[in-house]
Amino acid sequence: MSRWTGALFDPRRFAPSRTSSDDTPDQSMERGCQIGSDRPSAFNPWLHRFAIFTAISTLGLIIIGGLVTSHGAGMAVPDWPNTYGYNMFAFPISKWVGGVLYEHSHRLMATFVGLLTAILSLWLWVRETRGKGRWLGVGTIVMVLGLMGVRALPVYLILAWLALTVGGFSLYQIRRNFAALRWWGALALAAVILQGVLGGLRVVWLTDQIGIFHAALAQMFFALTCLIVLFTSRWGQERRAPALRGGELESRAELELCAPAATAVTRWSAPGG
Numbered sequence: 001m002s003r004w005t006g007a008l009f010d011p012r013r014f015a016p017s018r019t020s021s022d023d024t025p026d027q028s029m030e031r032g033c034q035i036g037s038d039r040p041s042a043f044n045p046w047l048h049r050f051a052i053f054t055a056i057s058t059l060g061l062i063i064i065g066g067l068v069t070s071h072g073a074g075m076a077v078p079d080w081p082n083t084y085g086y087n088m089f090a091f092p093i094s095k096w097v098g099g100v101l102y103e104h105s106h107r108l109m110a111t112f113v114g115l116l117t118a119i120l121s122l123w124l125w126v127r128e129t130r131g132k133g134r135w136l137g138v139g140t141i142v143m144v145l146g147l148m149g150v151r152a153l154p155v156y157l158i159l160a161w162l163a164l165t166v167g168g169f170s171l172y173q174i175r176r177n178f179a180a181l182r183w184w185g186a187l188a189l190a191a192v193i194l195q196g197v198l199g200g201l202r203v204v205w206l207t208d209q210i211g212i213f214h215a216a217l218a219q220m221f222f223a224l225t226c227l228i229v230l231f232t233s234r235w236g237q238e239r240r241a242p243a244l245r246g247g248e249l250e251s252r253a254e255l256e257l258c259a260p261a262a263t264a265v266t267r268w269s270a271p272g273g
């Protein structure tokens with residue numbers, strides 16, 4: 001276990017104020033979970049349902065992506081962001097035949113998933129951020145959505161670099177506070193933008209190797225949406241520190257959120273578990 005995860009999952013850290021020094025690690029973990037469930041739940045069923053919908057749509061997108069590759073249809077539409085010169089949304093249905101059907105529906109589905117991810121990240125951001133930071137985040141996400149609508153390669157390249165930066169910064173914030181869902185949302189949005197641009201560059205730069213990164217990032221992005229589903233569930237939220245204080249979550253929150261996850265992973269991975 002790394003220094004970071006070791007510190008996060010150390011059961012003794014879950015209930016510092018109530019843990020007796022005689023407690024076993026299991027008792028300690030139990031106390032930590034009880035403390036979490038004593039607190040008012042921030043569970044929002046609609047947010048959780050929306051996260052589930054996003055994850056399921058992503059799974060559908062990955063399946064269509066697999067069809068693109070297995071049918072050798074990656075280059076069936078030779079241009080991007082346009083489709084045979086048409087705006088992607090105006091491409092006539094009568095031309096959706098052969099490999100074009102797979103590639104074009106993959107692009108459309110990717111746009112839909114991108115939109116869902118933007119809404120999810122916006123939702124998480126607004127929910128967990130107070131003051132100026134809230135509107136700064138909202139403004140940035142809306143601006144990014146507007147720029148995506150420009151549908152020009154240079155703009156997408158700039159957005160991809162921005163996404164790399166924001167993704168790195170989000171990871172840094174998540175490392176500081178594992179339970180800050182708004183940064184998980186920002187990470188997901190950065191990942192989906194990068195993923196979309198990688199898919200497009202694979203076409204316009206005719207580079208097979210980009211397809212490898214595109215395929216790998218797809219799985220990571222799906223895992224990310226599943227984590228958000230888990231964290232927004234009643235189970236995840238009830239084990240989380242209660243309040244937003246000055247827009248930041250308490251560091252205890254990360255521990256309380258991680259406790260059940262760590263237990264579950266350990267039990268699954270244990271022989272015969």
Ligand code: HEM
Nearest residue numbers: 062065066068069074080110192195196199200211215218
């Ligand atoms: C945004 C979310 C996206 C996800 C999750 C996604 C996922 C995938 C997956 C899983 C594959 C199959 C990879 C493999 O098995 O080797 C694939 C293939 C492909 N995707 Fe995407 N994709 C996304 C967006 C896009 C976009 C916007 C484009 C734009 C053109 C695109 C173009 C392609 C192409 C051309 C392939 C075929 C690659 C090859 O066969 O070399 N994808 N995608």
